[in-house]
Amino acid sequence: MADKKSPVGKTIGDINKSMQRNYLRYELITESVAYRIGTAPDRKN
Structure with a gap:
């Protein structure tokens, strides 16, 4: 628990x-x- 660098990392x-x-x-x-969006108009038309 004394080593704070490893948990932070x-x-x-x-x-x-x-x-x-x-x-x-x-x-x-x-x-x-x-x-x-790009293909929806093509399919509708």
């Missing part, structure tokens, strides 16, 4: 990993939405 690493996951998920969502 671990939490920062976990935050970075979660941010990367959320960013990848956000990219997939935006790509799918853009794909739907």
Whole structure:
């Protein structure tokens, strides 16, 4: 418990990993939405 560097480093690493996951998920969502928006008018027409 005396060593404070390892828990802080671990939490920062976990935050970075979660941010990367959320960013990848956000990219997939935006790509799918853009794909739907781009193809929806073509399908209607």
